[in-house]
Amino acid sequence: MGSTSRRALTRHARVADWWAGAWRWVLLAMGAVAAVYIVLDRGIQNGSMTAIALAALVIGVAVTGSQPLAIALMAMPGLLIVQRVGLGGGGLSVSDVALAAAFGTSVLLAKRPFSQPLRQLLWLNFFYQFTTLFTVIANPYVANTVEWFHAWLLVSGALIVGWAIGAGGYARLALSLIVVTASAIAVLTMVHGLLQYATGDFGPVYPTWPFPMHKNLVGIVTAFAAIVVYINPDWVGWTRGWSRFAFWLLLAAVLLSQSRQALIGLIAAIFIAVIRRGVTGRSRLVFLLIIPAAWLIISMVIEQIESQERHNSVFQRLNWFREVYHYWRESPVFGHGLRYWYNPGSLPFQPPQAEMEVLASAGVFGLVGFVVMWIGVLAVLWHVDPRFGTLAVAIVLSRIVQAQFDLFWTAAGVSIPFVVAGICLGAMAREQRAKPPESPDEEALEVSPRSSSPETSGVERPAAPSSGAAGAQRA
Structure with a gap:
């Protein structure tokens, strides 16, 4: 049996x-x-x-x-x-x-339970999703509902993915995979740029191999990776020489793409790194790099304005802003629905600015949720331990700054910064859990009245019978 x-x-x-x-x-x-x-x-x-x-x-x-x-x-x-x-x-x-x-x-x-900062971020995103639920109800079409879930995945889903990786002990590997992939894109951009410059064309670089990439996509993803290697948190463990090489390689790709919003977002992240130089070790002298970057951005804008070309990016955006404003006035409270530009008879383009896109899509309700979410996200990440929170707040701030000048709800543009932020929070929670608990002897010393000092107990303790100064000191 x-x-x-x-x-x-x-x-x-x-x-x-x-x-x-x-x-x-x-x-x-x-x-x-x-x-x-x-x-x-x-x-x-x-x-x-x-x-x-x-x-x-x-x-x-x-x-x-x-x-x-x-x-x-x-x-x-x-x-x-x-x-x-x-x-x-x-x-x-x-x-x-x-x-x-x-x-x-x-x-x-993923390891449970989630940390308090992660739960706060998830609740902030939930509030935004709640405010945009009104436009899903008011504008019943398939793309509206699908995009509602898609937007949640890009923020909360990305945070949970990053948390699982960081809390599982794979933070360095995951960040390395992102940086290496972005570096490969940077190399392809540089090769394509050299071939393009050889023909006398000094315009923005649009890589075509192994698949076509828009200049703004190249600029955004290489800028995100540049932020990661520039801050280079101590818990990642990259060598300083490798991170510097990767940063300059990625920065070259950002410049070749001539993506203004990516460059502005990178500058915003550098500001955060310098403000927290006690953690990042970055000197104020790095601000000198911002001068040529600002000059490049301003000169490109001035050149487009002086050209008076109606179809360049500056004048085109002004026309789009005007059209989106008039279109929003037709449904100001709940908006026209998420991804409304795919519907026949609607404006056939995605608004190239974050708040304007949310306003036209989800109305005033959605805009309130969007603003509350972003202010709350940045506030939560700012108060996280700077060793982990600096990278998180820098890359997330970079995204919202980028979105003031271009599209916001794009796949890589939203998911990458929130995945990185989730990795930072997960790595922080893993380190906190790995700290050894206080030993029973230490706890006894804290609570036992016999271990109290004469100053706190009011009782003079006799010296221990030990020999030498060392023994007297221990007593």
Whole structure:
């Protein structure tokens, strides 16, 4: 009977272990089916980049059995890729798919409980989502509802992914994957720029290989990575020489892209690093670098204004602002719905400014939620331990500054800074949990009346019978 019972228990244990890991096989099958579907839906050539990205996620599912959070880690390079995937003609990007896959893994494997700063950020995003729910109800169409969930994923989903990675001990690896991927984009931008300059064209660089990239995308993702290596927190463990080389490489790509909003956002992050120079070690002399950057931005704007070209970025934005303002006045309270520019008869463009986009999409209600969310997010991150909070507040501030001059709700533009902020909070929580608890002897010394000093107890204690000055000092 004893041997039979042991065999039965062993059999039940094996079945329980199989069911415990069954979800990994389900994700593996779903990823394989999605990859095959996208290739068939878009064609082998057009779907190759998407298939490669999904293949990486499928491999991550298989590896997750032995390496926790493998999917989330393998999704980090995918966050920087905004090529569209098929999925029946939807508007999802590789970055969205990667973030969604990483979020699913992080929800299952993230350490609990969440820290107080993370919970505060999630509640702030929830408040914004609540205020935009009115426009989803007032404007019932599919894209409106889909974008409501998409916006939540870009903020709260990204925070949870970053938290899971940081709290799991993979902060350095995840940040390295982001920086290395951005550095590869920077190298491709420099090569393309040199070829372009050789033909006498000194305009913005738009890399075309391995896939077309807009100059603002190049500028934004390389600026984010430049912020990470410039601040280079001590808990990441990068050498100073490597971080300096990566920073100058990424900065060169930002300049070649001629993305003004990316450069302005990078300047804002450098201000934060200098303000907290006690943590970052950055000197005020770095402000000298801001002078040529500001001169470059101002000169480009002046050049476009003097050209009087009606279709350049300056005059085009002024026309767009005017059109968006008049369009918002038609529905000022609840707006016209998220992603309204895809609807026939609506303005056929996304407003190139954050608050104006939210105002036209979600009305006054949504704008209030947006402003409260961003002020609250920056306030929470500012009060976090500067060793971890400096990078988080710098990269998040950089994003909102960028969005004052260009599109806001874009996949990589929103998800990357919030993933990095989540990594910082997760790494901080992991370090706090790793601190050894006070020993019982130390606790006894704090609470025992016999361990009180003569000054606090009011009783003079006799000297211990020890020899020498050392013994007297111990007594």
